[in-house]
Structures are given as C-alpha cells and as structure tokens.
Amino acid sequence: MRLLAISWQPLSPVHSGYRQRVVELYGELAKRMEVLVIVPGDSGGAPFARDVQTPSSWRGSLPKGRLWETFSPGFREEAAKIAREWKPDRVLAEGLWAVSAAKSAAQATGVPLGITVQNIEYLSARGIYPPPIPSALRVYERRVYRRADWLVAITEEERETLHEVLGGKCPPILVVPNGTTTPSSPPEKIRVEQIRKSWGIRPEEEVVLFLGNMNYPPNLKGLAWFSKEVYPLLPKEASGVRWIAVGEPIPSEPVHPFEFVGFMGDLDAACAAADVAISPIRHGSGTSIKVLDLLGRGLPIVATPESIRGLAGTENAGVRVGGTPNEFAHRLLELLKNEGERERQGVL
Structure with a gap:
C-alpha cells in the first residue's frame, strides 16, 4: 500500500512533539510500506519526505505562518500534483491544519482521506484563548472530522471523546499512541x-x-x-x-x-x-x-x-x-x- 501524508510543519529541526511523532512514525512505516510525506519547507533530509516551497504572501502578515501556508492555493495545488504523480492508495492529514492540502490530494486521486487528531484543538484552546475561539474550533473540528473516511487518535480516551463529539457521524477511529526512542547507551x-x-x-x-x-x-x-x-x-x-x-x-x-x-x-x-x-x-x-x-x-x-x-x-x-x-x-x-x-x- 502507498500512503501519502501531509505535514503542516517543517520536519527540521525536530523541536516539537508534532515533528518528532511524524519523523519517528514515518521513519518506521517506511521500513514496512511505501510512504511519502509532503512538507512545507525543510524536511531535514528525511528519505520518506518531499520539501514543498511555496512562498505565500500570507506568511509575513499572519501568526503561525507555517499553519496558514498549508491552506494556501499554491501548497494545495502542489499537494494535488504530487498525489497525481505518485498515485497513493490513501491520503492522511497529519493534524487538523494539514486537512486542506490533504483533501486536495485525496480528491485529485479519488482515494480515502484520513486525519490524525494530534490534539483535539478546542480542548487545547480552553484556558488559553478567550471565547468564542474554543467553541468556534469545536464547530470547525466537528465539520472537518465528520467528512473524513477515517481518523487516527493518540489515546483511547481521545477516541472516546471524538465518538462523543462527532456522534452518529463519527468515522472509524484507529488509535496510534505516541512513543519515544531510548538511548542504547548513556552519553559520554x-x-x-x-x-x-x-x-x-x-x-x-x-x-x-x-x-x-x-x-x-x-x-x-x-x-x-x-x-x-x-x-x-x-x-x-x-x-x-x-x-x-x-x-x-x-x-x-x-x-x-x-x-x-x-x-x-x-x-x-x-x-x-x-x-x-x-x-x-x-x-x-x-x-x-x-x-x-x-x-x-x-x-x-x-x-x-x-x-x-x-x-x-x-x-x-x-x-x-x-x-x-x-x-x-x-x-x-x-x-x-x-x-x-x-x-x-x-x-x-
């Protein structure tokens, strides 16, 4: 099977949990199947990834420019182009903010679209951002996740939460927990x-x-x-x-x-x-x-x-x-x- 994934962040340097999960998970998956991760910017030379440079006029004026870049027409078009050339069997958005480009890739090839729910964003926003941002995120997440063909949750608890939030329109959910690598020997x-x-x-x-x-x-x-x-x-x-x-x-x-x-x-x-x-x-x-x-x-x-x-x-x-x-x-x-x-x- 060929799996095409879309990251909404560069993969280098690996200074966040999101980047670490993508790098380590797809590094292991690449040993077992054909995978390709489309990355907005530097992939750090990962053999399973492809850099996509699409300078956007949005990036300089909006916060979290990398987030907005994956919504840009240029990035979505490039994702669809790569998908048509590579011919995946499935497309997976690595996080809510990668869905726009992943949807373009899935539609271009007529294959199922999945979404990894790295965080349930409206829950993350509570206590961080003022109303109505958390409730607006909840509405947006419900709409986006219900339209997916399948979801990937990080924990069993979050799978249950997604079932509750999405109700009868919840797609199938697979749980793929986070992990870590351990050193083979103590540092010098x-x-x-x-x-x-x-x-x-x-x-x-x-x-x-x-x-x-x-x-x-x-x-x-x-x-x-x-x-x-x-x-x-x-x-x-x-x-x-x-x-x-x-x-x-x-x-x-x-x-x-x-x-x-x-x-x-x-x-x-x-x-x-x-x-x-x-x-x-x-x-x-x-x-x-x-x-x-x-x-x-x-x-x-x-x-x-x-x-x-x-x-x-x-x-x-x-x-x-x-x-x-x-x-x-x-x-x-x-x-x-x-x-x-x-x-x-x-x-x-």
Missing part, C-alpha cells in the same frame, strides 16, 4: 560535563529541566503557572537549584526562575546533565511526547495530572504527580532533597 561523561558548563552550572548546583516547544501556548502557560504559584512555595534551600528550559524559540519576556537555553539536538546528554525534570502543563490534549522522552532517559519527573493524560502507569514509572501548587512543590522538594530517591525513581 565529557559531553554531559560540556553541557553543564555551557549552562554555567557549578558542581554543587542541582538542575531542574523543562523540555518543550516555546511556541506551544500550553507550555508557556505552564511555566507561568509554576513561576507564580509553585516557585514562591519553595524554601530557601531551593536557591541552589538552576532552572533550565530547553526549547525554542526563546521567549521575548523572562519567566522567573527559568533560564532559556534554546534548542538542543543532543537530548540524551541534556537529560543526563539534569537531576529532575518538571512538566507543569495544565492545558491541552493528546499525550506529551516530551514526558515520554524524559522517562525513556531515566530522568525523574514531577508533573501535573494534565501532563500525563493518556499515559497509563506513569505514576509507577518515574513520575510524581502534583495537581495543586502545594502538591507540586512538595513532590519536587522530595526529589531535590534526596539523591537516592531520585536515582530510585529514575530507574523505575
């Missing part, structure tokens, strides 16, 4: 030391790590919540801690106490350079690939319940959960004060 000690040095970490200091795309509003909202609600609850003993946030772009406004270091390609060494990780996300949907990345590298984590949504068993696999500011601060202090407990939790 000298590389870990280099990273700590680049962060300006003294030998006696502990490092708390946050990992995430800073363009994703729930990430910044989560950091702001930690800054305002959790950090003031930490005692003076936490003054010997450095709070490192890995991800790009670096926010224009500071978020105390975090030090933003930008994108890091060597995730294994970055995790090894830290003592504890946090995931203070309180909004959004889907599952956090970054939490899976941290778990896969043996780093103990303190997370909100929302951060581990859809990740069964994580409380027994290296994650301590804190739903309130007091709980979160307490869980974090338990790890910061106890190196033995950190080591125990990190290898569970």
Whole structure:
C-alpha cells in the first residue's frame, strides 16, 4: 500500500512533539510500506519526505505562518500534483491544519482521506484563548472530522471523546499512541560535563529541566503557572537549584526562575546533565511526547495530572504527580532533597 501524508510543519529541526511523532512514525512505516510525506519547507533530509516551497504572501502578515501556508492555493495545488504523480492508495492529514492540502490530494486521486487528531484543538484552546475561539474550533473540528473516511487518535480516551463529539457521524477511529526512542547507551561523561558548563552550572548546583516547544501556548502557560504559584512555595534551600528550559524559540519576556537555553539536538546528554525534570502543563490534549522522552532517559519527573493524560502507569514509572501548587512543590522538594530517591525513581 502507498500512503501519502501531509505535514503542516517543517520536519527540521525536530523541536516539537508534532515533528518528532511524524519523523519517528514515518521513519518506521517506511521500513514496512511505501510512504511519502509532503512538507512545507525543510524536511531535514528525511528519505520518506518531499520539501514543498511555496512562498505565500500570507506568511509575513499572519501568526503561525507555517499553519496558514498549508491552506494556501499554491501548497494545495502542489499537494494535488504530487498525489497525481505518485498515485497513493490513501491520503492522511497529519493534524487538523494539514486537512486542506490533504483533501486536495485525496480528491485529485479519488482515494480515502484520513486525519490524525494530534490534539483535539478546542480542548487545547480552553484556558488559553478567550471565547468564542474554543467553541468556534469545536464547530470547525466537528465539520472537518465528520467528512473524513477515517481518523487516527493518540489515546483511547481521545477516541472516546471524538465518538462523543462527532456522534452518529463519527468515522472509524484507529488509535496510534505516541512513543519515544531510548538511548542504547548513556552519553559520554565529557559531553554531559560540556553541557553543564555551557549552562554555567557549578558542581554543587542541582538542575531542574523543562523540555518543550516555546511556541506551544500550553507550555508557556505552564511555566507561568509554576513561576507564580509553585516557585514562591519553595524554601530557601531551593536557591541552589538552576532552572533550565530547553526549547525554542526563546521567549521575548523572562519567566522567573527559568533560564532559556534554546534548542538542543543532543537530548540524551541534556537529560543526563539534569537531576529532575518538571512538566507543569495544565492545558491541552493528546499525550506529551516530551514526558515520554524524559522517562525513556531515566530522568525523574514531577508533573501535573494534565501532563500525563493518556499515559497509563506513569505514576509507577518515574513520575510524581502534583495537581495543586502545594502538591507540586512538595513532590519536587522530595526529589531535590534526596539523591537516592531520585536515582530510585529514575530507574523505575
């Protein structure tokens, strides 16, 4: 079978959960079947992907220009052209924002159209954007998803949510969960030391790590919540801690106490350079690939319940959960004060 997929983001650099899922999933699928992913911009040299450069007058004037680019006539036409040449058996939109171009490709070839629901967008928008944006997204998602031939959900819980939202017009839903790769061996000690040095970490200091795309509003909202609600609850003993946030772009406004270091390609060494990780996300949907990345590298984590949504068993696999500011601060202090407990939790 030939599967043609449409991404709404470039695949390089791999600095978001969306990009990571597409790169890793299609890298594996390409070993089993013929796949081609159409990408708006840099594909990072992925052998299963094809770059499509369609400069759009929209991009400079609207936020999230890559999102709008996939709606542009030029991108849709190029997707349809590639589909006619490649002759896929199915077309899959990787996310709601790729549907416009994927629909053009499916119609050009007369094949079924599927949609991966990376996030249920109206749920992600709640608490982030003011009304009526969440309700408008809900209406739009219902209309788009009902017209698909099949859907791909990330979790069983989200499959049930989609069934409820779409009602009797819900197409068949396949669940393909997020995953992560694990290092085959620990990073070299000298590389870990280099990273700590680049962060300006003294030998006696502990490092708390946050990992995430800073363009994703729930990430910044989560950091702001930690800054305002959790950090003031930490005692003076936490003054010997450095709070490192890995991800790009670096926010224009500071978020105390975090030090933003930008994108890091060597995730294994970055995790090894830290003592504890946090995931203070309180909004959004889907599952956090970054939490899976941290778990896969043996780093103990303190997370909100929302951060581990859809990740069964994580409380027994290296994650301590804190739903309130007091709980979160307490869980974090338990790890910061106890190196033995950190080591125990990190290898569970």
